[in-house]
Amino acid sequence: MSDAAEPTVIARREGAAGTLLMNRPRALNALDLGMIQGLDRAVRDFAADPSVKLVVLEGAGGRAFCAGGDVRRIRELALAGDAAGVEAFFAGEYAVNRAIAEFPKPWISLIDGVCMGGGIGVSVHGSHRVVTEHALLAMPETAIALFPDVGTSFVLPRLPGALGNWLALTGARLKGAEAVEAGLATHFVPRDRLPALRAALLEGDAAVLDRFAEPVPPGSIAAQRPAVDRCFGHSSLPAIRAALLAEDTGWARDQLAILDRMSPTSLAVTLELLRRGASLSLAECLSMELALTRTVTRHPDFAEGVRAVLVDKDNKPNWAPQARLEEMFGR
Ligand code: QUE
Numbered sequence: 001m002s003d004a005a006e007p008t009v010i011a012r013r014e015g016a017a018g019t020l021l022m023n024r025p026r027a028l029n030a031l032d033l034g035m036i037q038g039l040d041r042a043v044r045d046f047a048a049d050p051s052v053k054l055v056v057l058e059g060a061g062g063r064a065f066c067a068g069g070d071v072r073r074i075r076e077l078a079l080a081g082d083a084a085g086v087e088a089f090f091a092g093e094y095a096v097n098r099a100i101a102e103f104p105k106p107w108i109s110l111i112d113g114v115c116m117g118g119g120i121g122v123s124v125h126g127s128h129r130v131v132t133e134h135a136l137l138a139m140p141e142t143a144i145a146l147f148p149d150v151g152t153s154f155v156l157p158r159l160p161g162a163l164g165n166w167l168a169l170t171g172a173r174l175k176g177a178e179a180v181e182a183g184l185a186t187h188f189v190p191r192d193r194l195p196a197l198r199a200a201l202l203e204g205d206a207a208v209l210d211r212f213a214e215p216v217p218p219g220s221i222a223a224q225r226p227a228v229d230r231c232f233g234h235s236s237l238p239a240i241r242a243a244l245l246a247e248d249t250g251w252a253r254d255q256l257a258i259l260d261r262m263s264p265t266s267l268a269v270t271l272e273l274l275r276r277g278a279s280l281s282l283a284e285c286l287s288m289e290l291a292l293t294r295t296v297t298r299h300p301d302f303a304e305g306v307r308a309v310l311v312d313k314d315n316k317p318n319w320a321p322q323a324r325l326e327e328m329f330g331r
Helices: 033-048 071-079 083-101 152-158 163-170 176-182 191-201 206-212 220-232 237-247 250-261 264-277 282-296 300-311 325-329
Strands: 009-014 017-022 054-059 064-066 107-111 114-116 128-131 136-138
Touching: 009 033, 017 033, 033 083, 054 064, 054 191, 064 107, 071 083, 071 300, 083 282, 107 191, 128 176, 128 206, 136 176, 152 163, 152 264, 152 282, 163 220, 163 250, 163 264, 176 220, 191 206, 220 237, 220 250, 237 250, 237 264, 264 282, 264 300, 264 325, 282 325
Parallel strands: 017 054, 054 107, 064 114, 107 128, 114 136
Antiparallel strands: 009 017
């Protein structure tokens, strides 16, 4: 059956659980407006239904949990000057992120594959984020001249040390065990145990997670933390670049090369966003992000970044010079 022939969000009651399947596998379950509306409805229904003791959220197709938002469509709306269309998308998405944070029961995401951007937004604010050895988590927005949104301006500054700055600026991809180490995920469960875990969760008690979770020993995150903190724990991009140059290691040269490929405007916006987010509530962070989408999606780098990464796939964006931060954030 084609994707279009069945719902793109499948909400069910199974046992004592509400289950949600993001079902647009050919687009790696990237969230379009219809899916956002489907999730919004399901969050409300499951919150109000006393027979639903917890929610299990999954991605269809075996390759992805959710690759992000439908940024190709947002680019088209932005290029057409449809500001209301752009606003409807982000406002709807961020409302779902907030509703998940406020959801009164366990919200359990089973992340077995790619989980980026919007996928982080529908999982990280919930109570439980289960990852497998096939999970890959990232906030890669600086590559398309967006910024880490979906409430991650609240989450990232609260990760240990300078991990949030590093993840947000470079778009570094974390494997499942690394995501637990970094604090983005809560439980590591091998893929081959997911069917048994899912069946157990349908009985309605999230405590079964402790029977399935495997310990994650300190690994690559612990090893990189000192360098991440030395280099990314600065409040300006020039200071971060200087620290990476002074570091004089292969790792530091790799980070510099990655930063050099990102939108300069987006890097500056992202660093300032996380600085502000550190002292705001989630609701305030989401409002700040929504305001920022209005300027950022009008900046030429956004259409160009999505073109280079997702439309033409040449990965050769032609960035405009860095815009002034006051113009991006508003005065
Ligand atoms: C940066 C991003 C995104 C990205 C790639 C980046 C993003 C996003 C997608 C994506 C991936 C597959 C799809 C799709 C979108 O890729 O936000 O529709 O099928 O949604 O480097 O921010």
